[in-house]
Amino acid sequence: MAKNKFHDGPGPSQRQLRVGELIRRTLSEVLARGDVHDPDLNRLSITVGEVRTSPDLKIATAYVLPLGGKGQDTVIELLARNKGELRRMVGKKVGLKFAPDLRFRLDETFDRMDDTRRMFEQDAVRRDLDE
Template sequence: MSAKRFNTSGPSQRQLRVGELIRRTLADILNRGEIHDTALSAMSITVGEVSVSADLKIATVYVMPLMGSVPIADAVAALARNKGELRHRISQELTLKHAPDLRFRADETFDRLDESRRLFSNPTVQRDVSAPDSPPHTTPDEDA
């Protein structure tokens, strides 16, 4: 019997669970100000999501400065400078066989949400969305 019986393209339950545990732990560490970096301590950072690789050895952390208080590049750079200490703290608090390598990226979900809102507020889109469904248009040749 095949080791992988189900053909799934998304992350496994374990990946989702470990990602969420890392997200919560990292948010708590940053909230408590346990990292001794003055630049990082001065920032309020939101940890939006953590996606973990299939082997649980790489964790991509999507972050955003709270209320745009600092440029996102500065926040990502500060976190990347301190990733060794953050990784050590995560390994202390979680019971994982290996502490994953942390990779920090800008969280763009809020930007995409704003763009979606802008598109839906467009009068042309609102007219199309509110229009009743009509039967598909047929040409005279198709009727014969």
């Protein structure tokens, strides 16, 4: 049986989901308030869509998107440049024994949703669905 490249097991544990959501909310608050000492980062509005943690909670991958979707590469660079400060803030606010290493990736969920909507609008697909 072929392995699904997106899931390597039963999925995230309740603890991973809970900690991921705590980190997501904390990152969102910190970025919205402009608590980071980087004026370039504070000028941007960034949405943190999801945070996934590794099973041992040592790595947290945040899926982010700048408001309006413009400047995606810049956002990833700025977040990576400030990840030490963000990690300290997250560690302090979330209350974990060890703050996870933060990694940042573009959130492509909205792009996939748009692609799906376009697919459902195609005449051939509509005909198949109507039957």
